[in-house]
Amino acid sequence: MDSALLLQLTLNGLIVGALYGVVAMSFVLIYKASQVVNFAQGEFLLVGAWVCWWLLTDWQLPFWLGFLVTLAFMTAFGMILQVVVLRPLIGEPVISVIMATIGLGIFFQALMKWIFGVFAKPFPPIFHAEQVSVLGLQVQSVYLLSLGISLLIMLGFAWFFTLSKHGLAMRATAFDQQVAQSLGISVPRVFAMSWAISAMVSALAGVVVGVVNGVSSALSFYGIKVFPAVILGGLDSVVGAVLGGLIVGLLENWAQYLDANWLNWGNMYGVAPFYALILILLIKPYGLFGTKNIERV
Amino acid sequence: MSATEGASDGWRAEGPGSLNRPRQTLENASDDRRSDSPEGLHRPHAGVGPPLLEVKNIEVVYNDVILVLRGLSLAVPQGKIVALLGANGAGKSTTLKAISGLLKTEEGEVTRGEITFDGERIDGIDPHLIVRRGIFQVMEGRRIIADMTCLENLRLGAFIRRDAEVRRDIEMVYEYFPRLKERTGLAGYLSGGEQQMLAIGRALMARPKLILMDEPSMGLSPLLVKEVFGIIRRLNEELGITILLVEQNARMALSVASHAYVMEQGKVVLDGSAAALAENEDVKEFYLGGHGTERKSFRNLKSYKRRKRWL
Ligand SMILES: Nc1ncnc2c1ncn2[C@@H]1O[C@H](COP(=O)(O)OP(=O)(O)OP(=O)(O)O)[C@@H](O)[C@H]1O
Ligand SMILES: [Mg+2]
Numbered sequence: 001m002d003s004a005l006l007l008q009l010t011l012n013g014l015i016v017g018a019l020y021g022v023v024a025m026s027f028v029l030i031y032k033a034s035q036v037v038n039f040a041q042g043e044f045l046l047v048g049a050w051v052c053w054w055l056l057t058d059w060q061l062p063f064w065l066g067f068l069v070t071l072a073f074m075t076a077f078g079m080i081l082q083v084v085v086l087r088p089l090i091g092e093p094v095i096s097v098i099m100a101t102i103g104l105g106i107f108f109q110a111l112m113k114w115i116f117g118v119f120a121k122p123f124p125p126i127f128h129a130e131q132v133s134v135l136g137l138q139v140q141s142v143y144l145l146s147l148g149i150s151l152l153i154m155l156g157f158a159w160f161f162t163l164s165k166h167g168l169a170m171r172a173t174a175f176d177q178q179v180a181q182s183l184g185i186s187v188p189r190v191f192a193m194s195w196a197i198s199a200m201v202s203a204l205a206g207v208v209v210g211v212v213n214g215v216s217s218a219l220s221f222y223g224i225k226v227f228p229a230v231i232l233g234g235l236d237s238v239v240g241a242v243l244g245g246l247i248v249g250l251l252e253n254w255a256q257y258l259d260a261n262w263l264n265w266g267n268m269y270g271v272a273p274f275y276a277l278i279l280i281l282l283i284k285p286y287g288l289f290g291t292k293n294i295e296r297v
Numbered sequence: 298m299s300a301t302e303g304a305s306d307g308w309r310a311e312g313p314g315s316l317n318r319p320r321q322t323l324e325n326a327s328d329d330r331r332s333d334s335p336e337g338l339h340r341p342h343a344g345v346g347p348p349l350l351e352v353k354n355i356e357v358v359y360n361d362v363i364l365v366l367r368g369l370s371l372a373v374p375q376g377k378i379v380a381l382l383g384a385n386g387a388g389k390s391t392t393l394k395a396i397s398g399l400l401k402t403e404e405g406e407v408t409r410g411e412i413t414f415d416g417e418r419i420d421g422i423d424p425h426l427i428v429r430r431g432i433f434q435v436m437e438g439r440r441i442i443a444d445m446t447c448l449e450n451l452r453l454g455a456f457i458r459r460d461a462e463v464r465r466d467i468e469m470v471y472e473y474f475p476r477l478k479e480r481t482g483l484a485g486y487l488s489g490g491e492q493q494m495l496a497i498g499r500a501l502m503a504r505p506k507l508i509l510m511d512e513p514s515m516g517l518s519p520l521l522v523k524e525v526f527g528i529i530r531r532l533n534e535e536l537g538i539t540i541l542l543v544e545q546n547a548r549m550a551l552s553v554a555s556h557a558y559v560m561e562q563g564k565v566v567l568d569g570s571a572a573a574l575a576e577n578e579d580v581k582e583f584y585l586g587g588h589g590t591e592r593k594s595f596r597n598l599k600s601y602k603r604r605k606r607w608l
Binding site: 162165168169171172175176177178179181182183184185186187 | 397399402403423424425428429433434436440442443444445449452453454456457499503
């Protein structure tokens with residue numbers, strides 16, 4: 001037993017899990033507001049990270065500026081995608097919409113490879129201190145930064161959905177579109193806004209991962225990791241998405257620990273979350289936090 | 298009161314050459330049943346100038362084929378409560394949705410006629426824009442947002458506003474509905490009466506000029522019906538909000554309204570002052586549970602037995 005390793009892996013799990021949580025939240029945002037299952041969520045991370053990388057390297061922008069420009073660009077990107085691609089599909093069968101998002105995913109995946117090449121590229125160094133000591137563990141400062149940013153985003157979501165007018169409008173739209181309209185809410189605008197915020201937040205996560213691991217098409221795997229996370233959490237629950245993300249992050253790392261010490265099956269890291277997913281869905285088919293409808297009229 | 302009522306005949310819109318079988322308009326009953334409501338102050342110019350809302354001979358079609366309203370006309374003067382009565386399926390909710398624009402969300406369309414509010418045409422405009430012009434519909438079945446708290450529902454009611462007085466108005470809503478203030482849980486767990494109060498309170502938060510109320514008494518105990526109608530009357534008198542009220546509970550509706558319309562199969566078949574309608578034999582028989590001598594014009598009595606399909 002190597003408890004230091006276990007602790008280290010747990011910490012890794014939390015850090016990566018928080019990022020999964022962030023991406024899962026932005027996935028749920030789109031699903032809740034506009035009932036679209038977005039298979040191109042991972043590509044939001046990919047596009048965002050490449051755009052930021054390009055601004056920092058080719059344009060030599062300082063990090064904070066490149067970062068802000070990226071977020072602004074991705075906000076517009078998400079909104080335009082919704083208006084141009086998804087809006088005409090409103091009212092079409094679910095399968096058409098799913099095919100459209102899968103198509104978008106493939107398209108942007110290929111486009112990024114075509115523009116930026118197939119090899120991973122590192123971000124220019126941003127922080128000086130490389131290692132920090134936390135509870136006796138050596139942690140890279142970028143990891144801590146990533147955790148901090150994830151927490152900030154989660155707080156931002158909490159604020160948005162409970163205190164801001166537009167967040168409330170989004171929840172109202174998710175609950176009942178006709179009622180939302182009767183309150184003066186423009187449903188198409190809410191859809192566009194949900195895509196804009198989702199793309200922006202995912203891109204933020206993409207840049208964080210890019211800074212830590214370098215930018216490559218591997219980023220779009222986050223879009224796939226999101227599925228066990230959101231299904232664990234119950235598809236339409238923002239809180240569930242965060243917890244689902246954390247669970248997936250921890251499971252991956254603990255599975256790796258098990259594997260390294262005893263099982264030696266290899267590749268448990270990637271597969272474990274899906275085993276857990278199957279198990280949990282057997283027990284709770286609506287996920288851990290799926291909507292309980294309030295039956296009272 | 299009857300003097301004002303008489304003058305109000307001036308604003309009634311008659312559908313031009315309508316498909317209607319001749320529509321009856323009742324003269325005022327001589328008794329003064331509404332002497333309990335204070336005169337005038339918040340009801341300026343009854344009968345003078347154009348009404349706040351005017352529906353002229355509209356035809357409404359659902360899904361391009363189902364004709365539901367066939368030449369319906371009505372008018373709601375500024376500062377008044379007007380009741381719209383009728384059996385199940387007569388098209389009352391459809392009329393309100395045509396005005397608020399919510400028809401669009403149900404594949405419905407105004408195919409003929411026009412609707413004017415404050416002197417401007419509003420038919421064909423998107424519902425979220427009509428709300429901004431000052432018309433708020435309290436839909437049938439309350440339709441509060443069950444997975445939000447009372448307070449969040451109220452704040453959403455003020456979605457269209459940008460001013461800083463939202464907090465103050467929430468307090469005002471709590472003054473009208475004190476029991477809402479004590480409820481901190483999810484709105485979905487409120488009682489039916491509380492949900493109705495929340496739905497009305499949410500409407501107030503938008504500061505509308507006109508509230509369209511669809512069956513506020515539905516599913517409430519007689520005592521609560523009384524309470525809710527008392528509040529409806531106060532909103533009209535104290536805040537000067539004009540109200541178009543759809544009701545099954547005709548007795549209650551006629552007790553707060555100044556004018557009323559009776560509709561049947563998509564048309565207005567009878568209208569007049571609330572006092573006059575309350576004395577009318579047909580209305581008594583079919584809506585007030587009185588004993589008329591014979592069944593004459595209200596053909597779709599059987600529709601009472603039909604289950605409501607569009608809650
Ligand atoms: N969305 C819709 N699509 C098709 N038909 C509809 C729709 N809504 C209502 N109708 C039809 O229009 C007619 C009038 O309906 P409406 O809801 O306006 O009646 P109502 O007078 O409000 O009745 P109730 O007292 O039961 O609420 C009914 O025959 C109904 O079946
Ligand atoms: Mg109705």
